[in-house]
Amino acid sequence: MVTYRSPREWERMRDAGRVVARILRDVSKAAEAGVPLRELDAVAARVLREERATSPFLHYKPSWAPYPYPANICVSINEVVVHGIPDGRVLREGDLVTVDCGARLNGYCGDAAVSFMVGTGDEAGVRLVETTRVALERAIDRAVPGNRLGDVSAAVEETARNAGYGIADGSGGHGIGTEMHEDPPVPNTGRRGRGMRLREGLTIAIEPLVTESGRDATVTLDDGWSVATRDGSRAAHFEHSIVITGDGPVVLTAP
Ligand code: MF3
Ligand code: CO
Numbered sequence: 001m002v003t004y005r006s007p008r009e010w011e012r013m014r015d016a017g018r019v020v021a022r023i024l025r026d027v028s029k030a031a032e033a034g035v036p037l038r039e040l041d042a043v044a045a046r047v048l049r050e051e052r053a054t055s056p057f058l059h060y061k062p063s064w065a066p067y068p069y070p071a072n073i074c075v076s077i078n079e080v081v082v083h084g085i086p087d088g089r090v091l092r093e094g095d096l097v098t099v100d101c102g103a104r105l106n107g108y109c110g111d112a113a114v115s116f117m118v119g120t121g122d123e124a125g126v127r128l129v130e131t132t133r134v135a136l137e138r139a140i141d142r143a144v145p146g147n148r149l150g151d152v153s154a155a156v157e158e159t160a161r162n163a164g165y166g167i168a169d170g171s172g173g174h175g176i177g178t179e180m181h182e183d184p185p186v187p188n189t190g191r192r193g194r195g196m197r198l199r200e201g202l203t204i205a206i207e208p209l210v211t212e213s214g215r216d217a218t219v220t221l222d223d224g225w226s227v228a229t230r231d232g233s234r235a236a237h238f239e240h241s242i243v244i245t246g247d248g249p250v251v252l253t254a255p
Helices: 007-030 037-050 123-141 149-162
Strands: 073-077 080-082 096-105 108-117 172-175 182-187 203-206 209-211 218-220 227-229 235-237 240-245 248-251
Touching (some): 007 096, 007 203, 007 248, 037 073, 080 096, 080 235, 096 123, 108 240, 123 149, 123 240, 123 248, 149 182
Antiparallel strands (some): 073 080, 172 182, 172 203, 203 240, 209 235, 240 248
């Protein structure tokens, strides 16, 4: 069931979204070569505590998951597309890192993700990251009343495929509000002019998951959570939570 939210609720989601933005900023700043991934999780935990917010990721247990999610954020390295668990592994110069995080504050959620290279990074990695960021930007631009969900999905898919990249199989965003995952699903593939009509008050997370090789196939790793590309090529991921308004899309997880 799709819920349309009021301007009062947009404000509360914006408050949660600001916390998400602060976590992403602080974690990105801490993400240097030599840092263990669980230290990044500790940075997120500290911000959440300071802001009196909680993580909607921690202990989250979708039906397909073998056990509840064990951390506050996801940290996905190189060929890991999404849901990487921050553990004792250490960041290395040149890694392509994605940090995905959420916050719940006063009953409302925000969810966002960024990818970046540790250090300078290689040219191909930088281009993959930049194209994925642009895919999100273009998809957000299409999220206006009167357009259809397929316009948003097609913006993601066209941006990735026109650059020679792939879209992780079955990936996409979701409605967001009092729960992190609500209706409607927001697929990363689709056709313009198809799908449900967008209306003011719809709050969604848009999240392109883009693969470097152009192939879409993924596998779940032995930890039961991490999703990696099947061919081992790298992937990038950006995400924002937004609200569709009569004045256009408003990014709720902006700094
Ligand atoms: N942004 C990710 C998603 O919407 C968040 C996953 S949360 C986790 O799928 F708890 F499942 F890791
Ligand atoms: Co999400």
